[in-house]
Amino acid sequence: MNLLKVSGSPHVHTDESIKSIMYGVIYAMVPAMLISIYFFGLDAVRVLLISVIACVMIEFLIEKYILKSAVTITDGSGIVTGVLLAFNVPSNLPWWILVIGAIVSIGIAKMSFGGLGKNIFNPALVGRVFMLISFPVQMTSWPIPKPLFAERITDAITGPTPLAIMKEGLSAGKTVSQMMPEIPNYVENLMTGFQGGSMGEVSAFALILGALYMFYRKIITWQIPLSYIGGAVLFSGILWLINPDKFVDPLFHLVTGGMMLGVFYMATDMVSSPMSAKGQILFGAGAGILTILIRVFGAYPEGVSFAILIMNAFVPLIDRGFKPVRFGEVVKS
Amino acid sequence: MLKTFKLGGVHPAENKLTENKAIEVLPIPKVAYIPFSQHLGAPARALVQKGDAVKTGQLIAKGEAFISANIHSSVSGKVLKVDDVLDASGYKRPAVVIQVEGDEWAEGINRSGEIIREISLGQKEIIQKINEMGVVGLGGATFPSHVKLMVPEGKRADVLIINGVECEPFLTADHRLMLEKGEELIVGVRILMIALGVKKAIIGIENNKPDAISNMKKITGNQEGIDVQALKVKYPQGAEKQLIKALINREVPSGKLPIEVGAVVHNAGTAYAVYEAVQKNKPLVERVVTITGKSVKNPGNFLVRIGTPIAELVEAAGGLPEDTGKVIGGGPMMGKALNSLDVPIIKGTSGILMLPVEESGRNTVLHCIRCSRCVSVCPMGLEPYLLEKLVMFEDFERTEKERVMDCIECGSCHYTCPANRPLLDYIRLGKNKVGAIIRTRSKK
Numbered sequence: 001m002n003l004l005k006v007s008g009s010p011h012v013h014t015d016e017s018i019k020s021i022m023y024g025v026i027y028a029m030v031p032a033m034l035i036s037i038y039f040f041g042l043d044a045v046r047v048l049l050i051s052v053i054a055c056v057m058i059e060f061l062i063e064k065y066i067l068k069s070a071v072t073i074t075d076g077s078g079i080v081t082g083v084l085l086a087f088n089v090p091s092n093l094p095w096w097i098l099v100i101g102a103i104v105s106i107g108i109a110k111m112s113f114g115g116l117g118k119n120i121f122n123p124a125l126v127g128r129v130f131m132l133i134s135f136p137v138q139m140t141s142w143p144i145p146k147p148l149f150a151e152r153i154t155d156a157i158t159g160p161t162p163l164a165i166m167k168e169g170l171s172a173g174k175t176v177s178q179m180m181p182e183i184p185n186y187v188e189n190l191m192t193g194f195q196g197g198s199m200g201e202v203s204a205f206a207l208i209l210g211a212l213y214m215f216y217r218k219i220i221t222w223q224i225p226l227s228y229i230g231g232a233v234l235f236s237g238i239l240w241l242i243n244p245d246k247f248v249d250p251l252f253h254l255v256t257g258g259m260m261l262g263v264f265y266m267a268t269d270m271v272s273s274p275m276s277a278k279g280q281i282l283f284g285a286g287a288g289i290l291t292i293l294i295r296v297f298g299a300y301p302e303g304v305s306f307a308i309l310i311m312n313a314f315v316p317l318i319d320r321g322f323k324p325v326r327f328g329e330v331v332k333s
Numbered sequence: 334m335l336k337t338f339k340l341g342g343v344h345p346a347e348n349k350l351t352e353n354k355a356i357e358v359l360p361i362p363k364v365a366y367i368p369f370s371q372h373l374g375a376p377a378r379a380l381v382q383k384g385d386a387v388k389t390g391q392l393i394a395k396g397e398a399f400i401s402a403n404i405h406s407s408v409s410g411k412v413l414k415v416d417d418v419l420d421a422s423g424y425k426r427p428a429v430v431i432q433v434e435g436d437e438w439a440e441g442i443n444r445s446g447e448i449i450r451e452i453s454l455g456q457k458e459i460i461q462k463i464n465e466m467g468v469v470g471l472g473g474a475t476f477p478s479h480v481k482l483m484v485p486e487g488k489r490a491d492v493l494i495i496n497g498v499e500c501e502p503f504l505t506a507d508h509r510l511m512l513e514k515g516e517e518l519i520v521g522v523r524i525l526m527i528a529l530g531v532k533k534a535i536i537g538i539e540n541n542k543p544d545a546i547s548n549m550k551k552i553t554g555n556q557e558g559i560d561v562q563a564l565k566v567k568y569p570q571g572a573e574k575q576l577i578k579a580l581i582n583r584e585v586p587s588g589k590l591p592i593e594v595g596a597v598v599h600n601a602g603t604a605y606a607v608y609e610a611v612q613k614n615k616p617l618v619e620r621v622v623t624i625t626g627k628s629v630k631n632p633g634n635f636l637v638r639i640g641t642p643i644a645e646l647v648e649a650a651g652g653l654p655e656d657t658g659k660v661i662g663g664g665p666m667m668g669k670a671l672n673s674l675d676v677p678i679i680k681g682t683s684g685i686l687m688l689p690v691e692e693s694g695r696n697t698v699l700h701c702i703r704c705s706r707c708v709s710v711c712p713m714g715l716e717p718y719l720l721e722k723l724v725m726f727e728d729f730e731r732t733e734k735e736r737v738m739d740c741i742e743c744g745s746c747h748y749t750c751p752a753n754r755p756l757l758d759y760i761r762l763g764k765n766k767v768g769a770i771i772r773t774r775s776k777k
Binding site: 004005006007008009010011012013014016017018020021072075077114115116117118221270271272273274275276277280319323324325326327328329 | 584
């Protein structure tokens with residue numbers, strides 16, 4: 001007879017693990033990867049590969065040679081950061097900028113805090129913002145999407161994003177309705193991804209598809225995405241109702257820029273978001289309002305990254321102040 | 334939609350392998366080991382010594398403290414010794430060891446199968462009888478039943494809740510009782526209602542036992558005041574506070590007992606034991622135990638004399654499977670891992686579960702990724718990840734403030750953690766430390 005093992009209860013465990021969760025996120029990002037390859041071709045493949053390999057390698061090197069600790073690259077979290085980083089850049093970004101972005105993401109934002117689970121800020125967003133501030137030209141020259149097997153519509157190679165077109169027009173004193181014709185078929189094209197932008201954020205449709213999978217797998221819950229969308233729609237809706245000439249409608253905000261990517265894949269990052277449901281709702285709503293605030297009144301046309309990073313910084317405070325509903329706290333008769 | 338509790342909960346694989354196995358009577362052991370402490374509270378005081386002859390059902394140890402319970406001999410024979418023996422806690426504790434000779438029962442115990450429906454005793458005598466017969470909560474916590482029936486001054490019970498949930502995976506002892514001994518069980522429920530002075534009882538049964546639900550409904554069909562309520566399957570619905578919430582939507586305040594909201598909860602198995610005690614004058618000397626496990630040859634439900642070594646029950650189920658790595662007293666979520674098969678079955682043993690080696694160990698512990706699953710599954714609305722950290726850093730002041738004492742040790746947090754963190758281990762340690770701090774404080 002074997003010696004009997006003795007341990008505290010429980011004696012059974014769910015099949016879910018960090019690895020299964022991380023790979024679940026990776027599977028959820030496949031539709032958006034395919035769409036980016038469809039619109040941006042081999043460039044998208046190149047950016048994805050460089051980003052993922054750089055992120056995983058940097059994590060490996062730091063763990064092996066600096067921390068001299070167990071190597072944890074098989075848990076999939078480095079791949080998730082790599083894909084998200086690639087999603088956040090234009091597909092024509094020079095490889096060396098991407099590598100610098102990966103070093104900042106993994107090296108500074110993740111490993112220097114102690115690795116997976118310890119980072120305060122979303123690593124991919126830190127890398128993205130670092131690149132945006134350090135290389136503003138390369139980070140904002142967006143290739144015009146050219147669907148596979150299709151003829152290029154214009155001669156131009158790069159062009160601005162819908163958000164940038166709108167922002168420039170509005171600050172030049174034009175009205176929303178004057179600007180709209182410059183963004184043709186905006187709902188259809190923006191939903192499918194036929195717009196200038198970072199390679200993973202262009203197709204709201206593909207991102208929502210992946211998000212549905214994550215809801216199904218219970219990798220993400222409704223609190224953060226819904227409150228994020230709610231905050232953004234409410235705030236931009238109020239502005240729009242006040243003056244529809246000066247402020248663009250909420251739907252435009254939802255389907256342009258990094259909104260869908262941020263709402264479902266960035267803000268929901270477990271490590272850098274609050275623990276209680278109440279805290280998560282506050283976090284999401286805050287990020288939604290900040291996003292619109294930056295887009296409408298800030299210097300940058302896009303505000304998702306900054307909004308989420310700012311809310312990340314509040315998480316420890318939110319966790320202290322917003323506790324779960326305790327059983328037996330409020331006695332109902 | 335089926336009723337259930339709102340906050341938290343998990344759904345581990347049910348694995349009710351023995352739900353269709355009728356209760357079999359396990360042969361009487363050759364030697365019985367009967368511990369003096371089979372219940373929550375003070376151990377009972379021994380009334381016999383080495384060499385004494387005892388009969389089945391004879392009182393051999395008396396529960397004298399307010400929270401304690403009588404212990405009766407479950408066999409007839411000769412007392413070999415009164416000594417420390419290994420029990421389920423893993424420690425040696427005082428017990429009576431009896432060499433079995435035949436099966437001669439003490440006088441006045443009605444052992445016939447006839448169902449006595451007429452209840453002749455009044456409230457006080459019933460409680461007295463339940464106390465005398467050593468009945469304790471058979472769900473696992475083994476709280477002396479008569480104490481639960483004595484409603485404290487100034488409080489009032491208005492509903493009796495019978496726990497037929499059996500939310501632990503694998504276990505089917507209560508399920509079989511509700512099927513095979515339903516008539517008796519319902520008489521037990523009526524007795525408990527009289528003892529409490531309530532007009533209403535609700536029997537809560539999870540929806541994975543449709544046959545038990547319909548059997549209970551059939552039997553209670555023409556009786557006043559007893560409702561049978563099907564519940565959605567969700568662990569830990571069998572926990573007292575969660576069951577009360579699920580059935581009558583009342584929330585027992587933090588640190589208080591169910592009586593605070595007018596409810597008293599008794600287990601279905603306990604109701605049957607109450608029937609036998611009050612109607613048949615039969616002490617609690619045997620109980621139904623589920624013996625199970627995926628590799629077990631002949632898993633089943635057995636009526637077992639208290640004090641029977643687990644090894645004999647394992648033999649009856651076809652022997653210890655080759656691949657066994659862990660033997661658990663109780664279910665897989667809250668049961669205790671045993672370090673020996675010589676440990677006796679006691680009043681609180683609802684099942685014996687044998688897990689294969691590959692399911693016996695724990696997975697590698699990784700860093701918390703703050704996924705917040707432990708928070709969302711906690712039925713008490715606690716933050717297990719935070720409690721773990723606070724206990725690690727020995728910040729017991731804040732551990733107490735974060736309500737560690739509310740933890741019911743259901744294990745949902747540990748079960749669900751994708752990083753395999755031993756959350757409940759730390760929380761137990763925290764409860765222990767904070768409990769000690771509270772006790773010293775109240776002494777001052």
